[in-house]
Amino acid sequence: MENDIIIQMKNIRKSFAGVPVLKGIDLTVKKSEVLAVIGPSGSGKSTLLRCLNNLETIDDGSIQVKGDYLVQSRQGRAVYADKDTQKKILGYMGMVFQQFNLFPHMTVLDNLLEAPVHVKNMKKAEVLPVAEELLRKISLFDKKDAYPSRLSGGQQQRVAIARALCMAPDIMLFDEPTSALDPELTIGVLNTMRQLAQEHMTMIVVTHEMGFAHDVANNVIFMADGGIVEQGDSQQFFGNPKEERTKLFLHSMLK
Amino acid sequence: MHNIANTFMLMLEGTQTTLQIFSITLILSIPLGLLISLARLSPLRLISRLVEIYIWIMRGTPLMLQLLFVYFALPMVGIKLSDLTAALFAFTLNYAAYFAEIFRAGIQSINRGQYEAAKTLGMSYPQTMQRIILPQVIRRVLPPISNETINLVKDTSLIYILAMNDLLRVARTIVQREFDMTPFVIAAVFYLVMTFVLTWLFKLLEAHYGKYEV
Numbered sequence: 001m002e003n004d005i006i007i008q009m010k011n012i013r014k015s016f017a018g019v020p021v022l023k024g025i026d027l028t029v030k031k032s033e034v035l036a037v038i039g040p041s042g043s044g045k046s047t048l049l050r051c052l053n054n055l056e057t058i059d060d061g062s063i064q065v066k067g068d069y070l071v072q073s074r075q076g077r078a079v080y081a082d083k084d085t086q087k088k089i090l091g092y093m094g095m096v097f098q099q100f101n102l103f104p105h106m107t108v109l110d111n112l113l114e115a116p117v118h119v120k121n122m123k124k125a126e127v128l129p130v131a132e133e134l135l136r137k138i139s140l141f142d143k144k145d146a147y148p149s150r151l152s153g154g155q156q157q158r159v160a161i162a163r164a165l166c167m168a169p170d171i172m173l174f175d176e177p178t179s180a181l182d183p184e185l186t187i188g189v190l191n192t193m194r195q196l197a198q199e200h201m202t203m204i205v206v207t208h209e210m211g212f213a214h215d216v217a218n219n220v221i222f223m224a225d226g227g228i229v230e231q232g233d234s235q236q237f238f239g240n241p242k243e244e245r246t247k248l249f250l251h252s253m254l255k
Numbered sequence: 256m257h258n259i260a261n262t263f264m265l266m267l268e269g270t271q272t273t274l275q276i277f278s279i280t281l282i283l284s285i286p287l288g289l290l291i292s293l294a295r296l297s298p299l300r301l302i303s304r305l306v307e308i309y310i311w312i313m314r315g316t317p318l319m320l321q322l323l324f325v326y327f328a329l330p331m332v333g334i335k336l337s338d339l340t341a342a343l344f345a346f347t348l349n350y351a352a353y354f355a356e357i358f359r360a361g362i363q364s365i366n367r368g369q370y371e372a373a374k375t376l377g378m379s380y381p382q383t384m385q386r387i388i389l390p391q392v393i394r395r396v397l398p399p400i401s402n403e404t405i406n407l408v409k410d411t412s413l414i415y416i417l418a419m420n421d422l423l424r425v426a427r428t429i430v431q432r433e434f435d436m437t438p439f440v441i442a443a444v445f446y447l448v449m450t451f452v453l454t455w456l457f458k459l460l461e462a463h464y465g466k467y468e469v
Contacts, residue, residue, distance in 0.1 A: 055371055091377055101372035105390045105467045115376035118386060147467040160372075167376060 006031045006171060006202055007052070011073065012061035014044075014051060021047050022058070023226040029171075032200040036213035036234065039223035040249065045206045048223070049175050052204070053093050054086060065089050066170065094164030098176040100156040102148040108135065108159050109144040112166045120167070127166065134162040138192050154185030158192050165196075172196065174205040190216075210253050214238050222246050262429055262438055269425030270445055275339075276411045276421070277449075280346040281404060287347065288354025293384075295359050306355070313352030319413050321345045326417050342414045346407075353403050361396040362388060394464040401457035405450050422446070 007029040014022040021044045029035050037045045050056045052063060054070065058078045063070040070089045071080045080086065102111050112131040116122045135141040138158040140151075148156050157177055164172060174193065178186040190212050197203060197216050207213060213220055213234060220237040222230045222245075230243045241247050295306040313321070325345040329336065336344060365388050373383040415424040422445055426438035 053375055055374065087377060090375065093375070095372075095375035097368055097372065099366075099368050101366070101368035103369070103372070103387055105394070105464075114386065115378065118382060119377040149468055163376070 004031050006066055008064040009052065010062045012048065012051060013059045014047060014056065015059060021226050025228060029202060029204060032202055033219060034197045034203045034217045036217035036220045037204065037206045037223060038213055038220060043223040044226040045223045046175050049173050049204060049206050053095055053173055054090055065092050092169060093171045093173055094167055094169035096160050096164055096174045096177050098179050100160045102156055102160055104148050107145050107147055108140065111159060111163050115167050131166050134165055138162050152185055153181045154188045157181065157189045161192055171202040174203065176206050176208065178209055222249065265425050265429065266422060266438065266441055266445065269420055269422040272420055273411045273422045276342055276346060276414060277408055279343050280350055280407060283347040284350035285354055287351040289358050291351055291355035292358035292362060295355060296362060310352045310355060313349050318349050318410060319416065321349055322413060322416060338417050338419050342417055342419065350403065350407060357396050357399045358392065361392040364395055365391055397457060397461045397464065404453055408446065408449050
């Protein structure tokens with residue numbers, strides 16, 4: 001694995017209506033790393049991910065992706081880059097949501113084609129083979145003309161992953177991708193993510209799937225109350241957690 | 256026999272005026288209503304407040320009063336409009352206000368996740384609205400739009416106060432002249448036919464825009 005840093009977040013602070021939800025988070029992700037972010041609900045893990053791709057703005061701190069600053073700290077305040085730079089940086093990242101958020105009025109294939117054609121201004125004929133290949137990879141090629149409402153939750157989430165991949169991102173962000181799914185439907189989604197990891201995609205995965213975090217992630221971060229309690233490589237993290245809080249959480253998850 | 260045919264022809268002419276007001280108002284007020292709803296949702300407070308006041312006035316006063324105002328008050332400040340233009344002006348402003356509120360409700364009913372998905376895919380606000388949000392809004396607002404549209408068919412009869420010969424005024428004139436109620440029955444049938452056609456059209460539209468639903 002190459003050792004270059006692709007994401008650097010420093011001292012991220014964020015409050016909602018005066019209530020701090022991120023209390024100075026530092027985070028570094030290397031290229032091809034799979035990082036699992038775990039923690040109880042309300043710990044700020046989803047907010048952290050949403051700050052990284054600008055769905056939320058931070059109050060202080062800096063975020064650097066592929067060497068470009070999305071936001072920098074100046075005199076205790078977060079100062080964002082200009083719109084063009086922001087757009088460029090956000091283009092490095094694909095996002096998968098808990099609720100899939102497929103476009104319901106478009107077929108599966110059109111969901112994949114939409115952004116490459118209308119954001120990157122690529123020709124449809126150019127994107128089509130890429131999109132079809134992605135659909136084959138997630139074993140949903142036969143559903144390409146179906147509307148999302150005809151698919152199961154697990155299938156929708158796989159399409160959402162393919163839709164993000166169709167923009168050829170360097171980094172994939174997953175915000176609790178299996179939390180809205182019935183247990184038997186999570187397997188397909190997790191397998192798709194596992195496959196991505198094997199292809200050396202850089203991934204940050206906010207998840208409750210301890211099995212996935214253990215087996216697939218290189219590193220794990222455990223968050224609680226807006227801070228990082230413990231982090232480490234996944235073998236060490238799960239095999240020999242140091243903090244009492246981590247032990248309690250892992251114990252409760254395994255019950 | 257000659258008399259009935261004559262009545263019928265006169266009423267068809269009245270229907271033409273009715274349909275003219277109806278269709279032009281609809282064509283103008285739907286896009287205008289959409290624009291107004293976007294202004295109403297603007298993050299700029301001044302714009303959104305102004306639009307709110309406009310909607311309040313349009314929905315808070317009788318359409319008849321608005322018609323009279325455009326027809327009688329505007330000429331006093333030097334704005335002279337023809338009968339037809341005056342009627343269209345008042346109808347369009349009034350209906351745009353109602354359509355704006357329908358569109359606003361429709362836009363706000365779309366899940367925030369749709370905006371977020373579009374944003375993370377790099378889409379701009381106009382692209383998001385045009386390609387992602389509005390196509391879904393159309394499906395949701397069709398039933399209330401259909402309601403308002405049917406109302407408009409009947410509201411067109413208000414133009415009788417501007418002395419324009421719409422379907423109802425023609426019918427009334429004949430009834431008063433001949434002491435025969437048939438024209439009222441014919442007028443009712445004409446209105447029913449028009450609303451029937453509209454109901455059917457909207458059903459087709461709903462099926463078309465709803466084809467992605469289970």
